[in-house]
Amino acid sequence: MPNLKSAKKELRKGKGRNARNEEVRQEIKKMVKGSRRAIDAKTTEALDLVKKTIKTLDKAVKKGVIKKNTASRKKSRLQKRLNVGQSATIKPKAKPSKK
Secondary structure (H helix, E strand, C coil), X not given: CXXXXXXXXXXXXXXXXXXXXXXXXXXXXXXXXXXXXXXXXXXXXXXXXXXXXXXHHHHHHHHCCCCHHHHHHHHHHHHHHHHHHHHHHCCCCCCCCXX
């Protein structure tokens, strides 16, 4: 328990920051789960959800809520899953023969 007045104020400020950061983390978690479900279900809005999730991750990094590499890892895994899901539904074009 802090004794100094300034230390008590810092404790109060820290509680507020923790609450704000926790809200951002929960939002990220919710968006990542929603994006994964949309990709797995092969819905049309999967691409939009992934874009919004990436934007949210970037904002969280800018605010200092999560680290840059953590956001990069999450974005990479989401994008990889999206690309695999899209490539399964889209058939590649046949290559022309060289004659």
